[in-house]
Amino acid sequence: MNWEIIKQSLPMFQKGFELTLYLSLVGIIGSIIVGLASSLIKYFKIPVLQRIVAIYVEISRNTPLLIQLFFLYYAFPAIGIKISAQLCGIIGLIFLGGSYMASGFTGGFNGVKKNQIESGKAIGLNNWQLARYVVFPQGFALSVPALAANIIFLIKETSIFTVIAIPELTNTAMDLIGLYYNSNEYLFVLVIAYAIILIPLSIILTFLEKRVRYGTFGN
Amino acid sequence: MAHSGINVLFEGTNFTRLLGGLWTTVQIAAVAIIIGLILGIILGVLRTFHNPLLRLVLRLYLEFFRIVPTTVLLFLFYYILPRQMNIHLPGPQMATLVFALWMAAEMSDIVRGALISVPKHQRESGLAIGLSRYQLYRYILIPQAFTLELPATINLITRIIKTTSLLMLISVMDVINIGQQIIEANNQHYPTGVFWVYGLIFLLYFLIDYPLSWWANRLEQKRMENIND
Amino acid sequence: MTEVLKVEHLDKSYQKQPVLHDINFSIAKGEVVTLLGPSGSGKSTLIRTLNGLEKYQSGTITFNGKKVVPNDKNWQTLRQKIGMVFQSYDLFPNLTVMDNIILGPTKVQKRAKEEVIAQARALLKKVDLLDYEDSYPRQLSGGQKQRIAIVRALALHPEFMLFDEVTASLDPEMVRGVLNIIRDLADQDDMTMIIVTHEMDFAKQVADRVLFLQDGKILEDTPGNQFFDHPQTTRAKEFLESMNF
Known part of the structure; x- marks a missing residue:
């Protein structure tokens, strides 16, 4: 291991590091938004949109990110749509992450105990109130491990x-090699x-x- | 431009070449999954034992494969095995090794999680009727854990299959690599060929993974229904 | 006597298995009815049906002289008038005791918060838990949680109450406190109630009437004292013997 080589490469890695962080952050925020919207559409069984979400989730979860990226970056220009590499990356990551986040949220909502929902109904809550005061607060807490x-x-x-x-980081390393x-x-x-991140x-x-688990359920 | 892009798929031997590449991909995935399953179950069982050193070593193994992205894992093996250890494996075999070790790491965690969630009284009842530790695992714990862990295992398998798309990075002649060659060779005649070739590969991956995740979903739903009843 | 609830020819099956069969009974205002019967006889299913938590295939439920059209919207409105307490208490773990109690009155009934809080405090005082309004359910014992669950139901000013095995998950020493509250409701507040329970002594004390169920059918519909001292059917006799009564 030659430390001099490592030292010289650090500025370049720093750029890659920052880019990885930036792309991750944008991708994660976008994924949470798409995932939350999808899971809400599914929860409230909104017609038509519900079908679209179901198809989106299946396509996204069952195809590799690499092919999704190739499609965006190489195939789309062939039909006249040109997107920059970074934007392709962000779109691809959100397309992939959105369905994972959606499954995470939905899993949380479905995990809320039947008894809790019944006692919400028993005090007269309507569907929206049930979601707002019982299912969502507990469901979000239950979905945190999946989201993490x-x-x-x-x-x-x-x-x-x-x-x-x-x-980004990996590309920086490959270039240097x-x-x-x-x-x-x-x-x-x-x-x-990667370990540092x-x-x-x-x-x-x-x-x-x-913390969230204790704050919500006390165990 | 008289050629419609989709015809690129049927030009010459293109289609059979793509399927050949898919076969390479499938073989690597299948062997890695089988090895990973077996190794993962063994490691998962070992992780429920009380030997602290063993648990630490296996935990470190898991965490390493968890933290390092698979792309990087492939590159690590690709560069370090031949250059440092003088081990020269052909690409497909090396990739199989990486995927198998990764699968084993993730699998060990699934198995361990399922084993420790088998209720304690089951273990105690087993011991109470005089079962040995081997018999306890063989007849009580592993069969009960199996139903618990099956959906997660199937999901892991779909992930491994999707991740085989990275094979092209270490120059394995997989379906994507062959797809790229076809696109380049036919770019003159079929400018939109790229759309169709990647479209087909997209579809092929979907056709393999979708039935698996459908199955996992169904099992999970059944399990939820059983819990709620 | 005004009739609060009337059930006629109620039938329910689950996956083609009959669960309730030709159920007929009615309850007058202020009456306390206990549902007794072996486990699996359909008691819990029946009481849950009365709150719209279980669907039924045929028959009618009439509430205050009005036939219930069984859809989500109607049941949701009706549930404000029908209080229900469950075996597993099911307080909302993410809300404090006070927020658990005022959720229904403020959000569903849109009553003024100050008024509801004052009422909640009065009820908490009645069940000896005034000091716990800011606690979370996790800080309470099972018996305390169940008392809060009763208060939560009462805060909506229900016209009648359903109790589904409310002491079944409690430690023996907690049972009495909860039962006393229910008895006070019957004696002092003249609350109309349907109670599913396994506590035979308690049932005997509070029941104006007993419905004895077996295999989803009502085998007996008799005044409380009569049921316990002179059950009419052999089934009921055997049941009482099996409960060591």
């Missing part, structure tokens, strides 16, 4: 952006960089899961 897992998953998926040459051949050093930095994040998320 999705967040970690989506950050890792940004490494696939390298296939459309977005200069291609140029200078020092694979050990660059791969080492790459793994450390993901280890603290997963600790924070676990802590948060416990």
